[in-house]
Amino acid sequence: MRHTDAMCTNESELQHPWWHNFKYLAVGIIFGITFVKAEVISWFRIQEMFRLHAFHMYGVIGTAVVVGAISVWLIKYFKLRTLYGEPVHFEDKKFDKGVIYGGLIFGIGWAITGACPGPLFAQIGGGFSVVAVTLLSAIAGTWTYGALRDRLPH
Amino acid sequence: MELIKLPWHWSVAGVIIGLTVPALLLLGNKKFGISSSLRHICAACLPANIPFFKYNWKKEIWNLFFVAGIAIGAFIAVNFFQNPNEVQVAEATRQALSEYGIQDYTRMLPADLFNWDNLFTWKGFIFFIVGGFLVGFGTRYAGGCTSGHSIMGLSTLQWPSLVATICFMVGGFVSTNLLMPFIFQWVK
Numbered sequence: 634m635r636h637t638d639a640m641c642t643n644e645s646e647l648q649h650p651w652w653h654n655f656k657y658l659a660v661g662i663i664f665g666i667t668f669v670k671a672e673v674i675s676w677f678r679i680q681e682m683f684r685l686h687a688f689h690m691y692g693v694i695g696t697a698v699v700v701g702a703i704s705v706w707l708i709k710y711f712k713l714r715t716l717y718g719e720p721v722h723f724e725d726k727k728f729d730k731g732v733i734y735g736g737l738i739f740g741i742g743w744a745i746t747g748a749c750p751g752p753l754f755a756q757i758g759g760g761f762s763v764v765a766v767t768l769l770s771a772i773a774g775t776w777t778y779g780a781l782r783d784r785l786p787h
Numbered sequence: 788m789e790l791i792k793l794p795w796h797w798s799v800a801g802v803i804i805g806l807t808v809p810a811l812l813l814l815g816n817k818k819f820g821i822s823s824s825l826r827h828i829c830a831a832c833l834p835a836n837i838p839f840f841k842y843n844w845k846k847e848i849w850n851l852f853f854v855a856g857i858a859i860g861a862f863i864a865v866n867f868f869q870n871p872n873e874v875q876v877a878e879a880t881r882q883a884l885s886e887y888g889i890q891d892y893t894r895m896l897p898a899d900l901f902n903w904d905n906l907f908t909w910k911g912f913i914f915f916i917v918g919g920f921l922v923g924f925g926t927r928y929a930g931g932c933t934s935g936h937s938i939m940g941l942s943t944l945q946w947p948s949l950v951a952t953i954c955f956m957v958g959g960f961v962s963t964n965l966l967m968p969f970i971f972q973w974v975k
Contacts, residue, residue: 649815654852656814661856664807668857669864671800675895677876680884683956683963686877689797694937696801701819701942704809713813721812726930726940728947735928736936736951740958741966742921745914747896749933750926751821751857753919758858759865761896763903766911767919774923775825779839785928 649717668755676747683744729787791868794875808942817849820935822926824854887971910974929954 668674671693682690707713708721715721743749746767748756753771756764778785811817828851830844873892876884884897891898905911926932929951931940937955940948 651848653815654849657811657817657849658852658856658859660807660810660814661853661858662860662863663803663856664853665857665860665862666864666868667795667800667803667860669861669895670795670868671797672794672874672895673800673804674861675874676897676901677874677880677884677892677895679959680963681877681880683959684877684880684883686879689875692797693801693804694933696798697805697938698941700802700805701808701938702944704806705812705942708809708812715813715816717815719816722816723943724818726936726945726947728950731928732930732947732951733954735925735930736954737925737958737961738921739925739929739932740955740960741962742918742925742958743933743955744959744962744967745918745970746922748922749821750825750922751854751932751934753922754821754824754854754857755861756896758861759895760862761894761901763901763906763911763915764896766906766915767922770916770919771923771926772825772828774920774925775822775927776829776833776835776837776840776923777920778924778927779826779829779837780835782837782839 664751665755665758668752669759674748674752674755674759679744679747731785731787734786792870794870804938805942808939811853815849817853818935819939820850820931821854821857822923822932822935823847824850825923826927827851887967888975908974913970913974925958 672678673690673693678687678690681687705723709723713721739749746753748764748767750771753764753768757768808819811819826840827844827847830840830842834840874895876892881892889897889899900910900914906915922932929936931948931951933955936945936948936951941952
């Protein structure tokens with residue numbers, strides 16, 4: 634999500650040895666287990682959501698937003714710092730027409746594949762090896778966007 | 788042990804997913820977002836001199852550790868805490884899908900669709916190739932996906948993320964209710 638409009642996504646930060654990244658692997662593992670246990674990666678759940686036949690997915694996303702918003706508010710209010718003592722940065726998201734066009738395109742794909750990018754990784758890990766093809770195609774889609782970016786309306 | 792095998796309530800999942808936002812911020816100022824990983828993979832593997840992919844992706848490698856973790860976590864959950872029962876699906880959805888020939892509710896994706904035998908058929912072309920392409924193209928065009936816009940963006944009260952989320956939902960409703968009947972008729 635970061636830097637919708639930036640050509641370069643790097644920002645100044647502290648340098649750490651590469652193995653510090655394992656903490657993000659750990660967060661990912663908890664996240665992946667949750668995805669499976671709450672059936673967020675289920676193609677059927679996405680069908681239910683877009684047919685308005687069940688509240689489940691709305692409950693998951695709605696609760697996540699509320700918990701996320703309260704957490705962000707607490708971080709700002711108490712001026713919490715990161716593990717390394719840096720202040721926590723927040724960036725405003727910029728709006729351009731790509732948010733609308735891209736959003737609609739992604740929505741169409743989301744219903745077909747039954748997965749946004751996170752669940753794609755979880756479906757592969759969960760044993761649906763054929764989803765690796767979907768992931769490769771998603772990477773090709775991202776690459777195509779990068780190649781055509783200057784010619785697309787934003 | 789039985790309890791851990793049953794599917795979790797939506798509120799439990801929502802709380803854990805929501806807590807990912809502060810966890811990543813406090814661990815190292817990382818913004819929750821998953822579709823960026825696809826961009827980093829492009830930058831790492833095939834930048835092809837495209838300005839959009841010319842950046843130091845190694846500084847963003849945490850994101851690739853994170854998505855690798857998601858795959859590992861899913862592997863653990865499926866192999867050790869798997870729900871032995873059929874997946875839960877609303878009866879109305881079941882009825883609608885049965886018209887499309889979807890019968891298999893043993894796993895979280897219908898085995899009728901998501902198997903290697905379908906890869907070189909129109910089914911595979913639509914559900915893997917076209918679907919995946921739209922996800923990868925659309926998320927980057929929109930500047931984020933469900934995690935970056937709908938959860939991180941809405942949590943930080945960003946109005947562009949609200950627009951994005953509404954567009955995701957509109958696209959999904961149109962796709963499911965208007966396009967899918969045609970798709971299934973075609974690939975049957």
